[in-house]
């Protein structure tokens with residue numbers, strides 16, 4: 001999971017990736033094999049950045065978007081799992097309802 005500081009670094013790499021990949025994926029750009037190769041290279045750059053930050057090798061760079069800690073809710077007070085979203089009403093792991101949790105962060109931020 002990425003905290004907000006780590007996420008900032010990752011987000012810039014991801015938006016960089018999207019800027020570069022757009023013209024490559026354009027149908028009129030270049031031949032398909034070359035496009036695949038270039039996209040692969042760009043994906044590796046993002047993956048390398050992720051590795052630098054976390055020490056984990058994530059090859060599916062689209063999965064990285066789901067590693068932002070702030071996109072998840074608080075820790076479940078019963079099982080310790082993260083709520084799926086800050087708005088989630090219950091723990092997806094054990095089913096504990098949020099209003100039964102002891103700490104009541106209001107999720108502003």
Ligand SMILES: [Zn+2]
Pocket residue numbers: 076077078079080081091092093094095096
């Ligand atoms: Zn739980």
